[in-house]
Amino acid sequence: MSKKNEEPKFKKIVVAADGLSLGISIVVAILIGVGLGIFMKNLFGYPWLLWLGVFWGVSGAILNVYKAYKAQKASLDELANDPRYRHKKYDSSDEDEKY
Secondary structure, three states, X not given: OOOOOOOOOOHHHHHHHXXXXXXXXXXXXXHXXXXXXXXXXXXXXXXHHHHHXXXXXXXXXXXXXXXXXXXXXHXXXXXXXOOOOOXXXXXXXXXXXXX
């Protein structure tokens, strides 16, 4: 077996860390937004600046999820165009029919 066809030794760990990093980035984005909101509220004295920071944090978290989704979709689209899997079509005729 050649070296090119072998999977990397730590592939499962890298995939798991990638999923974990998305969760951590969501929490960190919200905490940074809240921290900025508290800082601006204390600096300028306007209480609505806290909510602006919360909005920024949640927006950053949503943006992180969207970027992860786009990266995962690109990876799956690349896999769908792989000739090794092109011959496998979905066949719904073998599923049980409900009467």
